[in-house]
Amino acid sequence: xxxxxxxxxxxxxxxxxxxxxxxxxxxxxxxxxxxxxxxxxxxxxxxxxxxxxxxxxxxxxxxxxxxxxxxxxxxxxxxxxxxxxxxxxxxxxxxxxxxxxxxxxxxxxxxxxxxxxxxxxxxxxxxxxxxxxxxxxxxxxxxxxxxxxxxxxxxxxxxxxxxxxxxxxxxxxxxxxxxxxxxxxxxxxxxxxxxxxxxxxxxxxxxxxxxxxxxxxxxxxxxxxxxxxxxxxxxxxxxxxxxxxxxxxxxxxxxxxxxxxxxxxxxxxxxxxxxxxxxxxxxxxxxxxxxxxxxxxxxxxxxxxxxxxxxxxxxxxxxxxxxxxxxxxxxxxx
Amino acid sequence: xxxxxxxxxxxxxxxxxxxxxxxxxxxxxxxxxxxxxxxxxxxxxxxxxxxxxxxxxxxxxxxxxxxxxxxxxxxxxxxxxxxxxxxxxxxxxxxxxxxxxxxxxxxxxxxxxxxxxxxxxxxxxxxxxxxxxxxxxxxxxxxxxxxxxxxxxxxxxxxxxxxxxxxxxxxxxxxxxxxxxxxxxxxxxxxxxxxxxxxxxxxxxxxxxxxxxxxxxxxxxxxxxxxxxxxxxxxxxxxxxxxxxxxxxxxxxxxxxxxxx
Ligand SMILES: Nc1ncnc2c1ncn2[C@@H]1O[C@H](COP(=O)(O)OP(=O)(O)OP(=O)(O)O)[C@@H](O)[C@H]1O
Ligand SMILES: [Mg+2]
Numbered sequence: 001x002x003x004x005x006x007x008x009x010x011x012x013x014x015x016x017x018x019x020x021x022x023x024x025x026x027x028x029x030x031x032x033x034x035x036x037x038x039x040x041x042x043x044x045x046x047x048x049x050x051x052x053x054x055x056x057x058x059x060x061x062x063x064x065x066x067x068x069x070x071x072x073x074x075x076x077x078x079x080x081x082x083x084x085x086x087x088x089x090x091x092x093x094x095x096x097x098x099x100x101x102x103x104x105x106x107x108x109x110x111x112x113x114x115x116x117x118x119x120x121x122x123x124x125x126x127x128x129x130x131x132x133x134x135x136x137x138x139x140x141x142x143x144x145x146x147x148x149x150x151x152x153x154x155x156x157x158x159x160x161x162x163x164x165x166x167x168x169x170x171x172x173x174x175x176x177x178x179x180x181x182x183x184x185x186x187x188x189x190x191x192x193x194x195x196x197x198x199x200x201x202x203x204x205x206x207x208x209x210x211x212x213x214x215x216x217x218x219x220x221x222x223x224x225x226x227x228x229x230x231x232x233x234x235x236x237x238x239x240x241x242x243x244x245x246x247x248x249x250x251x252x253x254x255x256x257x258x259x260x261x262x263x264x265x266x267x268x269x270x271x272x273x274x275x276x277x278x279x280x281x282x283x284x285x286x287x288x289x290x291x292x293x294x295x296x297x298x299x300x301x302x303x304x305x306x307x308x309x310x311x312x313x314x315x316x317x318x319x320x321x322x323x324x325x326x327x328x329x330x331x332x333x334x
Numbered sequence: 335x336x337x338x339x340x341x342x343x344x345x346x347x348x349x350x351x352x353x354x355x356x357x358x359x360x361x362x363x364x365x366x367x368x369x370x371x372x373x374x375x376x377x378x379x380x381x382x383x384x385x386x387x388x389x390x391x392x393x394x395x396x397x398x399x400x401x402x403x404x405x406x407x408x409x410x411x412x413x414x415x416x417x418x419x420x421x422x423x424x425x426x427x428x429x430x431x432x433x434x435x436x437x438x439x440x441x442x443x444x445x446x447x448x449x450x451x452x453x454x455x456x457x458x459x460x461x462x463x464x465x466x467x468x469x470x471x472x473x474x475x476x477x478x479x480x481x482x483x484x485x486x487x488x489x490x491x492x493x494x495x496x497x498x499x500x501x502x503x504x505x506x507x508x509x510x511x512x513x514x515x516x517x518x519x520x521x522x523x524x525x526x527x528x529x530x531x532x533x534x535x536x537x538x539x540x541x542x543x544x545x546x547x548x549x550x551x552x553x554x555x556x557x558x559x560x561x562x563x564x565x566x567x568x569x570x571x572x573x574x575x576x577x578x579x580x581x582x583x584x585x586x587x588x589x590x591x592x593x594x595x
Contacts, residue, residue, distance in 0.1 A: 013591060068425060068592055071425075071429050072428070072429075073424075073425050073428045073429065073590070073592055074590065074591070074592060075587075075588050075589075075590075092428065092429075093431050093432070093433075094431075096429055096430055096431040097431050099429075101425070101426070101429050103422065103425055103426070105422075106421065106422055106423055106425075106426075108423075108426040110344065110348060112348055112351050112352060113344075113347065113348060113351060117344065117347065120340075121340050121341070121344050124336055124337045124340035125337045125340065125341075125430055125431065125432055126431060127336075127337070127431070153351075
């Protein structure tokens with residue numbers, strides 16, 4: 001079952017160009033100049049129900065615009081989309097019963113009131129009966145570990161605590177799909193982990209589909225099964241996260257320490273030696289060209305190994321590389 | 335319908351959580367009335383009469399008390415909508431299974447209820463001190479009934495101005511113009527009875543008197559025939575403006591751009 005189907009979705013924003021200076025401002029009053037921004041260009045993709053899909057891209061790539069169209073808030077300039085069988089911008093209210101949304105940069109909980117009040121209000125808005133709402137709140141407070149936070153006015157919560165309440169609120173009505181626009185923005189490592197765990201749990205236990213946008217490769221690694229990378233409103237990469245890692249995380253970083261001094265002329269074909277110290281070396285190689293086996297054999301032949309660390313470059317780097325390579329890829333396709 | 339009641343309640347609770355704001359606001363009605371008492375007291379003295387165009391000093395004060403209650407208690411939907419469009423919060427409002435306009439209507443009701451109650455309380459006290467006992471119960475009854483239509487008319491106008499925020503960034507200037515119309519043609523500054531015939535004619539052809547003058551006038555001089563007549567016209571305007579608002583909403587939905595994110 002597909003839950004989202006998007007074909008050639010397109011969005012052009014017209015913004016009035018603000019001229020500098022009085023003369024230009026007056027002129028602009030009578031004859032405003034418009035600038036067109038193609039925020040989303042011919043976007044096509046699908047998402048299966050219950051899937052965990054990551055949508056990543058640099059600032060201004062068109063992620064938020066896409067989410068807004070998929071929830072029906074914005075009307076597209078062109079193209080089609082179906083979300084859970086509804087055309088979002090035509091059947092926004094019907095769709096609203098089945099999806100949850102969180103826009104990480106702004107609150108939906110009533111700011112001056114405790115979160116529990118908003119939860120109860122949402123129960124009414126989504127037409128749940130009071131008993132059901134209460135049961136659901138109990139479940140969510142446990143899943144998101146927010147029991148102690150519910151009675152505190154939202155404005156007094158930390159960002160991390162608030163975000164947990166925000167995401168929990170978006171799940172109150174048992175949506176089949178949640179769309180999260182940068183849910184982890186501004187959170188520290190622990191708070192991010194907290195949110196990710198809770199989202200993963202909801203996905204596993206209730207099969208809720210998750211489409212999330214992020215700048216954080218950590219969100220991808222921890223949560224998503226599949227990733228779509230967009231830049232300048234277009235898809236530049238689309239694959240399983242595991243494939244992304246396998247194909248692009250091929251370079252390895254190795255650090256070794258020996259019991260004896262290392263020969264200064266340490267060298268191995270196909271391996272880039274980054275640093276040679278008195279008792280240790282640091283090197284990088286690509287598993288696509290040089291076998292791990294060969295490297296290990298050589299390293300142990302040099303002396304007695306005391307310590308060894310092998311690490312992947314951060315996924316961030318890989319993604320940044322994909323952004324950089326994207327324009328050439330696109331032009332080749334044309 | 336239960337959900338809209340819940341929104342009203344929520345906004346009531348929200349206001350009660352912040353009593354400072356509306357307490358300050360309701361004191362201002364006392365100050366207004368005090369200033370107007372001075373102005374009208376002098377005017378009546380200089381004119382050397384007990385009544386001007388059928389209205390006594392006491393009538394004037396109670397008229398102004400009701401008019402100020404309406405002005406200070408009217409919904410501020412325009413500001414809320416344009417604020418939500420500017421900061422992107424509108425995304426959440428549109429993403430819920432309720433009608434956008436009904437949401438704002440309920441929110442406005444919740445917002446106004448407490449303010450109107452407070453203003454009536456403080457206004458009653460101030461006007462009583464300045465001008466003697468309040469009008470009859472019949473006056474109260476007619477005022478409260480026509481207050482409902484008046485509030486809805488204010489809401490429609492404010493929401494229409496608010497929807498303009500879907501198109502243009504700034505809507506404050508529209509509100510200023512609108513306020514001037516209510517101020518003069520709505521009878522906030524002066525009861526319509528004090529206007530020359532021709533200006534009364536113009537005003538009565540517009541919705542503004544039914545948003546302000548109608549409840550205030552019936553309050554101080556209850557008149558059964560006038561009540562039914564004004565109530566009828568008021569609700570014709572309600573129907574017309576609700577219709578206009580619904581059409582405007584359908585049109586503006588398509589052009590909405592949500593900032594930020
Ligand atoms: N309301 C608007 N009016 C005009 N242009 C807009 C509007 N909203 C977005 N844009 C433009 O559309 C493009 C895509 O914006 P969008 O917010 O979708 O990016 P994003 O991928 O969410 O970026 P970020 O990671 O910074 O949140 C940007 O160039 C932005 O300037
Ligand atoms: Mg964004």
